[in-house]
Amino acid sequence: MNQRPVSCGLDFCCAVNLSECLVYAHDSKYDFICVPLVHPLYKREFISGAAKYRPGPFTRPDLILSSSDWSNLVIGKFSPFINVDSIDPVVRKNSEEALNQELSLAGHFGLSGVTFKLKCGIDKNVNLARIISEKIIHNNCSFQVWLQIPMENPVRQSYSYRVEECPMEESPWEWWNAFRVICDYNKKLGVALIVSHDLPEEDEIDRWLGEPVRCLILPTTLFLTNKKGYPVLSKAHQILVKRFAALEVQFILTGASRYQSISYYHNYLDYLWKVKMGCQNDGTIEKFARGYEDYLQCPLQPLMDNLESQTYEIFEKDPVKYQEYQSAIYEAVKTIVSEKGDDNNDGPLIIMVVGAGRGPLVTASLNAAEMAFQEVKVYAVEKNPNAVITLQALQRDMWKEKVTVVSCDMREWNPPQKADIIVSELLGSFGDNELSPECLDNVLKFLKSGGINIPQSYTSYIAPVQSSKLYNEVRQLRDKDKNPQAHFETPYVVHLQNKYDIANPKPLFTFSHPNTDSAIIDNSRYEVRTFQVEQNCVLHGFSGYFTAILYGNITISIEPSTYSPDMFSWFPIFFPLKEPVQLKAADEIMVHFWRRCGSKKVWYEWCLSKPTPVSIHNSTGRSSIIGL
DSSP states (O other): OOSSOOOEEEEOSOOSSHHHHHHHHHHTTOSEEEEESSOTTOOOOSSSSGGGGOOSOSSOOGGGSOHHHHHHHEEEEOOTTOOTTOSSHHHHHHHHHHHHHHHHHHHHHTOSEEEEEOOSSTTSSHHHHHHHHIIIIISOOOSEEEEEEESSOGGGSOSSSOGGGSOTTOOHHHHHHHHHHHTTTOTTEEEEEEOOSSOOOHHHHHHHTTSOEEEEEEEGGGOEEOTTSOEEOOHHHHHHHHHHHTTTOEEEEESOOOSSOTHHHHHHHHHIIIIIGGGGGSSHHHHHHTTOBTOOBOOOOTTTSOOOHHHHHHHHTOTTHHHHHHHHHHHHHHHHHHHHGGGOOSSSEEEEEESOTTSHHHHHHHHHHHHTTOOEEEEEEEOOHHHHHHHHHHIIIIIGGGEEEEESOGGGOOOSSOEEEEEOOOOBTTBSTTOHHHHHHHTGGGEEEEEEEESOEEEEEEEEEEOHHHHHHHHHOOOTTSOTTGGGGSOEEOBOOSOEESSOOEEEEEEESSOOSOSSOOOOEEEEEEEEOOSSEEEEEEEEEEEEEEETTEEEEOSGGGOOTTOOSOOOEEEEEEEEEEEOTTOEEEEEEEEEEOSSEEEEEEEEEESSOEEEETGGGSSOOEEO
16 A cells, blocks of 8 residues: 555635535545635735725634644635736736735645646746745745646646637746746745646656646546446546656545535545555565655765664565575586586685675575585675674574685785685665775685676666755755755765656766776776757756676666666665756756775766756765775
8 A cells, every 4th residue: 555545635616614615525535625715706905996995804714713624624725816927017016915915824824735826938927936935935934835737738728727828839847947946946835736638748747757746636527437427537647646646646626526426536536546556565666665765865885884784684685686696606606617627626616705794695605506516615704793793603503614704804805715706795876886896806816717706797877867856855954064065966875756857877887897907907987978858857966876797697787777676775876966957858968977086985076068067066075975
């Protein structure tokens, strides 16, 4: 099942008796209601006119509901006549007064959210954005602001927009993007997406998945009637709802009921949520990652830090990684035995597991040798003294004389003999970001001529990504000892969810082992990659992945097109940009990535040169390093 039950609201164009509306919604199983803050026909005049001096309250008092009901059960809607961007100064000033009055009222009621329809056009909401921004930033209001935006341009739809004002060539996403940029990407802004009968192109839907969509507004006219006489959605709309359900959206039902009870719509959405969307949480990765969606984590540094027992335990549960490693070791053992042929009489094969942790690769090595009917001697090398205790206990109770435990940093060890096979799992989310190259280059001297390294090679990948969520998550980070921009110069491990992939990933850095290509080993890198932009969007950073060849044709991968099913040991990595970059269709993104190496640290630097130059991030490793 999903993390929470389905959350549905019921939209009212007018609510004469608010308590009755709440009872009706509750009895029909809805969780909240959307109602105008002021009666839609009650127009106020603040500048001039007869209504300026009209006596009495302009709307209902707060006493009709408890403060808890106001804050939990009601979303307020602004008056439809408000037009703060009107070219008529009287209309504009009157609207400004009305809007400020209703914003103040929403704060007084303690509402959790307010909503309004965004006007057509990227330049038609600038003054509105200023007022909203001022209210939610400087007045520190507690409520969310949901902008109602149609999925399709209203020129082709029958929404209550003035169609002649809607530029045909603009997509509604452009209106939203302009509005939130003016509001400086404030995290209290969200999208209430009005779902249309004719759905937009797939790319357009994908782009919305990278935005803070808080709810889907579903008109009752969208629903079809099935053979049993109940409302259902078309297959295309079901798929759409399923994709947005991953973002934990809410739903608002609007329009007249066409059935005996309006609860039928809720029952169907609840069914979709539990059965259709519940399927996406059945997978191993989804169960493992639940609660970590778009949560920023600092990458592990197992070379500099000793990992905790809990960390080892989590990764040892991966059902794929160690099976693939075991298969790779098995094939490598067979290769070594085959190459030795009749000369295979110089004792057991020597396998060195460097960075053995709590021993899963040692077990995989012993299992692989048993499958190949080959005697082996395994050295388990581990620098973490706490993990060594576990290795020693396993050696004493299970592995016996087949395994020798070595408590030492692999780079400082002087082995008594050379290895036929060296096995390691020093890979990070970006392949080389846990310093596998530096570690394995230092143990190259342990390997016999013709010996095998597992993994044999690994390649990092990058892709441009749009995610308001991640941008705001990074922006919220604060550290009194660091420059305010330092968090934008730090890579993060993150289970990417609320994002739009601007282009497919491309390979970046590759490392191969054993590294015998040159006399001088140099693990620094510099690469430039270009990406084509398909549609207008915003670049917030780059997602990073890796693929690894363990041995022969046995691979593991977190790169989306070759992902190893059910493997959860690695989330992608995210390289943020200090400022969002506005992109146009047909733009070319040119990104520069460096892997820099010093005597005590390794770090990444990145910048853009197209479509607009952006300063180098993390220059000299000033904000983020990987310690040697």
